[in-house]
Amino acid sequence: MTITTPAHGGVDLAGATAHAAGLLAALGIPCDSESTAGTPRRMAKALAELTAGVHLDPTRHLKVTFPPEAAQPGLIAAIDVPFVALCEHHVLPFPGRATVAYLPAPGARIVGLSKLARLAQEYAARPQVQERLGRQVVEALVSSLDVQGAACLIRSQHACMTLRGARAHDAAMVTSHLAGALDADPARRAEVLALMPSPS
Structure with a gap:
């Protein structure tokens, strides 16, 4: 996008x-x-x-919701969402992929899958650090939707590490942010961690 x-x-x-x-x-x-x-x-x-993205409110994408298809919904996830962010320390890009997931509360309304991608991409489109990016996505899901849990898994390559400094070519940074049942329930946690984005 x-x-x-x-x-x-x-x-x-x-x-x-x-x-x-x-x-x-x-x-x-x-x-x-x-x-x-x-x-x-x-x-x-x-x-x-x-x-x-500094001029946008990514949470606006979570305001349009739809009735659930099932009373007890399963995990909903957008996998391998591409993004490009700028490292706020060196103003160099870190392109990557994110998995954005949430577990709706029973009977809760849901959002379109494309909104999960837009959420991650717009939070990425600002001076960022990867750890904050994942936290912002999860906090937006938890605060805007009725969920049992939320998660954001990110794999990216930071030019400030691969092209300069350590010059660790092909090295990737992986982060996971999980909340609610996706963190506390071992089975749910394993389910969502298995969706870690693939290498670009």
Whole structure:
């Protein structure tokens, strides 16, 4: 899913472009050729798109619900949801995949599966750390829906670790956030952990 840059909400593209040009100049990177003259603006637009989630409320996707198909529903999950987030420490991307799951309370209303994907992707579209991303998704599910439990499992590759610093090529970071029955019930916990996203 592409998250477009909002037309409002505090995005100063001209100011960001000027700062991008200054940053590149300070790093000794010239932007004076036909090919690179537009680089500062493209850089600013790319960062605005990748952080567009700061202007959005992802929980709005959980406001439209449907009646359950069964009185005692089972686990509902969106698996291998792709996302791209920016590490807030280095402003480098960490693309990955998430599994977003919840166990509705008996008789509780449910949301469309696509909303689970949008929830994760919009929380990802902001300066992030992976641990917070998973927690935000779970907290949104618990606070917005009538659930017995919720979970967010994430596998990603952080450019700040694979392309610089440790240069741990192909290393992945895996996190799990579980709440309610999906954490406390051993059988439910095993069921949801088995849905850990696959390597990209």
